[in-house]
Amino acid sequence: MENKEHIESFIKQSLDNLEVQPGISSFEISMKKLEAAQKEKRKKRIFIWFFAGIAVLGVSSLVLFTPAVKTNNTIASGVLHSDIQKPVPSEAPVSRDEISLGKVPTKESQSIAEVNINNTAVSVSPKKKMGSGKAEKAGIQPTAASTPVLLATNRESVIVGIPTNNEVSRSEPVWISLPLNKAISFPVTVQNDSALKDAGLLPELISPKDSLPAKKQKNYVWYAGAGIDPQLTTYTIQSNKNRDAKYAPVFTDIYSTNRQNELRKVWNYNASLKFGFAYKRKWMLQAAIAYQYYQYYETVYTVDTIVSPGPPPVIVTSVVPNSNGGSVMSFSSGSNLVKNEFRHMQVSVEGSRVFNFKSFGIRTGAGFSTSYLVAANTLVVDENHAYTYRHRYNGAPLNKWMFGSSAHIGVVKNIGNRVQLQAGPNAFYNLSSMFGKKYLIAQRPYGVGFDLNLLIRIN
Amino acid sequence: MKDLPDILEKCKRNDRSAQADLYNYLAPKLLGLCVRYITDRDEAEDVMQDAFVKVFMNLKSYKGEGSFEGWAKRIAVNTALTALKKKNRIRFERDLAIVDNVDITEEEQQQISTKQLMACLGSLPDGYRTIINLFLIEEFSHKEIGEKLGITESTSRSQFSRAKQVLIKLVKKQTVDNGNKYA
Numbered sequence: 001m002e003n004k005e006h007i008e009s010f011i012k013q014s015l016d017n018l019e020v021q022p023g024i025s026s027f028e029i030s031m032k033k034l035e036a037a038q039k040e041k042r043k044k045r046i047f048i049w050f051f052a053g054i055a056v057l058g059v060s061s062l063v064l065f066t067p068a069v070k071t072n073n074t075i076a077s078g079v080l081h082s083d084i085q086k087p088v089p090s091e092a093p094v095s096r097d098e099i100s101l102g103k104v105p106t107k108e109s110q111s112i113a114e115v116n117i118n119n120t121a122v123s124v125s126p127k128k129k130m131g132s133g134k135a136e137k138a139g140i141q142p143t144a145a146s147t148p149v150l151l152a153t154n155r156e157s158v159i160v161g162i163p164t165n166n167e168v169s170r171s172e173p174v175w176i177s178l179p180l181n182k183a184i185s186f187p188v189t190v191q192n193d194s195a196l197k198d199a200g201l202l203p204e205l206i207s208p209k210d211s212l213p214a215k216k217q218k219n220y221v222w223y224a225g226a227g228i229d230p231q232l233t234t235y236t237i238q239s240n241k242n243r244d245a246k247y248a249p250v251f252t253d254i255y256s257t258n259r260q261n262e263l264r265k266v267w268n269y270n271a272s273l274k275f276g277f278a279y280k281r282k283w284m285l286q287a288a289i290a291y292q293y294y295q296y297y298e299t300v301y302t303v304d305t306i307v308s309p310g311p312p313p314v315i316v317t318s319v320v321p322n323s324n325g326g327s328v329m330s331f332s333s334g335s336n337l338v339k340n341e342f343r344h345m346q347v348s349v350e351g352s353r354v355f356n357f358k359s360f361g362i363r364t365g366a367g368f369s370t371s372y373l374v375a376a377n378t379l380v381v382d383e384n385h386a387y388t389y390r391h392r393y394n395g396a397p398l399n400k401w402m403f404g405s406s407a408h409i410g411v412v413k414n415i416g417n418r419v420q421l422q423a424g425p426n427a428f429y430n431l432s433s434m435f436g437k438k439y440l441i442a443q444r445p446y447g448v449g450f451d452l453n454l455l456i457r458i459n
Numbered sequence: 460m461k462d463l464p465d466i467l468e469k470c471k472r473n474d475r476s477a478q479a480d481l482y483n484y485l486a487p488k489l490l491g492l493c494v495r496y497i498t499d500r501d502e503a504e505d506v507m508q509d510a511f512v513k514v515f516m517n518l519k520s521y522k523g524e525g526s527f528e529g530w531a532k533r534i535a536v537n538t539a540l541t542a543l544k545k546k547n548r549i550r551f552e553r554d555l556a557i558v559d560n561v562d563i564t565e566e567e568q569q570q571i572s573t574k575q576l577m578a579c580l581g582s583l584p585d586g587y588r589t590i591i592n593l594f595l596i597e598e599f600s601h602k603e604i605g606e607k608l609g610i611t612e613s614t615s616r617s618q619f620s621r622a623k624q625v626l627i628k629l630v631k632k633q634t635v636d637n638g639n640k641y642a
Contacts, residue, residue, distance in 0.1 A: 015577070020490040026507075
């Protein structure tokens with residue numbers, strides 16, 4: 001045991017403070033890596049702040065531009081005087097607006113119709129949630145708990161709204177229209193709609209919604225929002241006429257066959273900020289700034305070269321005659337999975353035609369995109385093996401800019417006045433190759449995706 | 460290092476010459492650590508560079524508690540482990556056959572150089588080498604090793620025991636070879 005402990009301390013002493021001098025260029029490489037990491041961090045920070053800013057902007061615009069539903073909660077100190085005997089002048093100028101929800105009566109209209117409900121309170125204790133014009137469901141009971149409010153008048157009647165109690169939604173007060181030319185004795189016992197009608201006290205029950213004037217639709221509607229779009233991608237692979245001559249036989253004989261049979265499927269993910277506008281709710285033009293992330297694993301074969309005759313190789317990748325009359329065989333002696341990653345920033349524009357139905361719309365159209373390669377992590381360079389067909393990405397010149405086209409179809413659903421949800425499939429095809437012009441292959445991604453966008457109207 | 464606090468302050472401000480000073484001071488130590496975990500010299504240097512990037516990026520989180528060198532070494536250890544895990548190289552044998560207890564004498568210990576000891580350590584499988592490093596040199600407990608490598612404490616213990624025996628065997632063989640060489 002003692003000996004073992006001695007061994008342990010011997011190993012520790014020997015190796016604990018081991019120092020190895022790094023290569024001359026090591027510091028420079030470290031600094032380059034550091035700069036890249038700092039750049040990435042900065043980008044991430046900008047990205048986060050950008051998203052946060054957009055979110056704040058979206059929320060604040062939602063709050064600012066959403067029209068507040070005004071309820072007139074100004075309780076007229078519990079007393080509204082009315083001279084019932086006073087005739088109602090027929091010229092009383094009453095606009096439709098005055099009947100609308102929450103409109104404070106003008107002095108003039110108050111003088112025209114003053115209902116004396118002094119010391120009288122009518123309140124409601126609804127047992128159910130009240131819908132517009134459905135007071136009969138509410139189980140109206142007279143109590144002395146709350147005070148009626150004069151909301152508006154017209155020539156025939158005075159409209160009294162009962163302020164809400166805790167059980168009634170503020171946006172939906174009870175509306176009672178009291179005729180002016182009839183004597184009303186208080187307290188009023190309100191049983192239900194029919195009881196009121198029987199008593200001649202409820203000629204019409206006005207719904208706040210019904211009384212609102214119809215809003216004119218805007219021709220141009222601006223939107224901003226965000227979306228996600230997971231896409232299943234594969235590639236077309238074509239030989240490039242300008243490829244380096246030394247790769248030609250490999251490409252023709254082995255590489256193209258293997259790769260084209262492979263038809264690799266890759267998931268890529270897009271998160272985007274959307275801006276756009278709709279014209280007459282029929283035509284839409286949307287622009288997006290998206291962050292794209294591709295990730296896939298590739299089998300990389302370790303390729304060794306032997307000069308024949310030699311041991312039988314497992315998978316022969318190429319056989320090239322040499323000057324001695326024999327041949328050089330490349331063969332695969334093993335494999336492992338290597339992750340490839342591509343990150344793009346994409347700017348896209350798409351035009352759509354919207355076909356509106358009763359409760360939803362169908363959006364269909366096409367678009368164009370430009371992607372900028374932000375970062376890529378492809379296979380490690382190994383130029384020693386000219387015929388290693390799986391090392392094809394080694395040092396591959398990646399295109400910084402890519403252009404693509406897309407087509408989409410989907411459902412548009414408006415949620416309330418401000419929010420629009422878009423969902424539907426899309427198909428895309430990259431017009432340019434992932435690799436540079438002089439590279440031996442042209443690889444164009446194409447595939448299908450599913451858009452999910454949430455937009456908020458900003459005007 | 461005399462002016463370490465000053466250098467660290469400058470490094471926080473991204474001062475290139477201070478970063479070079481810190482690098483010159485720390486790089487041999489960190490590379491010495493990395494080659495214990497990763498036998499391939501280039502790969503080890505790559506890991507050391509990554510560790511340096513992390514050190515520079517996280518300098519603000521170093522509050523001056525404990526030695527800076529220890530803090531940087533911990534980062535290097537974690538970076539090396541991440542690199543090994545990424546390539547799925549930390550594997551342990553399930554079937555642990557009983558290994559003969561091999562002893563080594565003090566004379567034998569004196570005969571072997573650090574380089575030869577490193578070679579012996581390098582010829583161990585990655586899993587064994589990692590455990591030897593973590594337990595013997597970094598002095599982590601088996602519980603901590605278990606957490607780092609995603610194995611149980613008892614697995615760490617048994618793997619270490621076996622790894623140590625294999626290492627001693629290799630060291631012994633090396634000393635025999637040395638004896639033959641100089642005979």
